[in-house]
Amino acid sequence: MRKIFVTGGAGYIGSHIVKALGEKGYDVLTYDNLSSGNEWAVLYGKLFIGDLADKDAVRKAIQDFKPDAVMHFAASIVVPESVKKPLKYYRNNTVNTLNLLDIMEEEGLSKFIFSSTAAVYGIPESIPVNEDMLMNPINPYGTSKMMAECILEDLSSAYDDFRYVSLRYFNVAGADYQGRIGQAYRESTHLITRALKTAKGEFEKLQIFGTDYTTPDGTCIRDYIHVDDLADAHLSAVEYLIQGGKSDIFNCGYGHGYSVREVVETARKVTGIDFQTEETGRREGDPVVLIADSSKIKRVLKWQPRYDDLEYIIKTAWEWEKKR
Numbered sequence: 268m269r270k271i272f273v274t275g276g277a278g279y280i281g282s283h284i285v286k287a288l289g290e291k292g293y294d295v296l297t298y299d300n301l302s303s304g305n306e307w308a309v310l311y312g313k314l315f316i317g318d319l320a321d322k323d324a325v326r327k328a329i330q331d332f333k334p335d336a337v338m339h340f341a342a343s344i345v346v347p348e349s350v351k352k353p354l355k356y357y358r359n360n361t362v363n364t365l366n367l368l369d370i371m372e373e374e375g376l377s378k379f380i381f382s383s384t385a386a387v388y389g390i391p392e393s394i395p396v397n398e399d400m401l402m403n404p405i406n407p408y409g410t411s412k413m414m415a416e417c418i419l420e421d422l423s424s425a426y427d428d429f430r431y432v433s434l435r436y437f438n439v440a441g442a443d444y445q446g447r448i449g450q451a452y453r454e455s456t457h458l459i460t461r462a463l464k465t466a467k468g469e470f471e472k473l474q475i476f477g478t479d480y481t482t483p484d485g486t487c488i489r490d491y492i493h494v495d496d497l498a499d500a501h502l503s504a505v506e507y508l509i510q511g512g513k514s515d516i517f518n519c520g521y522g523h524g525y526s527v528r529e530v531v532e533t534a535r536k537v538t539g540i541d542f543q544t545e546e547t548g549r550r551e552g553d554p555v556v557l558i559a560d561s562s563k564i565k566r567v568l569k570w571q572p573r574y575d576d577l578e579y580i581i582k583t584a585w586e587w588e589k590k591r
């Protein structure tokens with residue numbers, strides 16, 4: 268049985284990947300400090316509670332488990348917070364990745380899946396965004412992930428046997444179809460989560476940040492990808508590395524997008540609740556349109572999305588949200 272060491276496996280995205288790995292029969296060890304994750308979210312394998320800054324604890328967990336590959340999700344991900352507390356982001360996202368790679372080198376581990384983000388592109392020069400476009404992040408969150416990607420690239424050039432896949436996520440949303448896990452981070456600022464919490468009555472209104480963009484309805488467009496499709500992309504990536512695939516970078520998105528207003532309308536339809544919105548000014552740092560060119564991951568990893576349907580994405584997120 269293949270063994271996968273998963274950092275951040277108790278968080279929103281990590282827990283869906285742990286589920287997918289477990290369902291496929293992988294043996295999983297989640298390493299998580301539970302700062303934003305939850306013990307109940309780890310549906311398969313064992314959980315080791317520890318911090319990535321604690322190199323001795325990471326080393327011990329890896330030495331005992333002896334994984335075939337490492338998947339690294341643990342990170343800080345709130346863009347506005349990264350602007351206010353940049354050191355936290357460089358420490359948690361860049362330095363901790365470096366620590367983990369140090370230990371992998373010491374222990375002779377050579378397969379690494381990195382959780383990256385479309386934020387590395389910043390404001391892309393053209394749409395759809397492909398992996399060859401220049402990285403030009405516009406906030407410390409994106410820079411901290413870009414720096415980790417640079418380290419990975421250099422490492423794979425230096426050592427023939429070290430191979431990695433970096434997956435650049437677009438807008439991840441939705442929840443487990445059985446409603447067992449989902450976005451549980453209370454402070455989440457993501458559009459779909461905020462819309463559903465507003466439908467539930469947790470907020471009086473949903474703010475729409477900017478209605479004067481150069482899009483058909485004036486609001487920003489994003490490529491929303493269901494978290495279970497993202498999990499499948501990780502399974503394909505780890506199999507690819509295990510079978511000898513070379514280091515590479517892939518966008519994770521569907522290749523088309525929805526505006527903020529379209530998301531709001533779909534959320535109203537799915538929930539049956541006509542929640543209120545308030546049109547406010549633009550949010551700083553928002554690119555107008557962010558859509559992935561996803562042809563590379565489909566071609567190289569043979570990734571086939573199964574849930575490319577905004578209504579389904581919001582329905583699964585709503586089922587989850589109602590239970591909370």
Ligand code: UFG
Pocket residue numbers: 344346384385386436437438439456457458459461473474475476477487488489527550553557
């Ligand atoms: N939005 C609103 N109101 C809200 C929340 C969001 O109008 O209450 C708008 C935003 O302005 C944006 C769109 O909805 O136009 C999507 O915003 P999200 O906050 O859901 O997502 P982002 O596109 O800003 O960012 C997400 C992740 C980042 C990641 C990025 C990469 O949060 O971590 O996608 O595409 F880097």
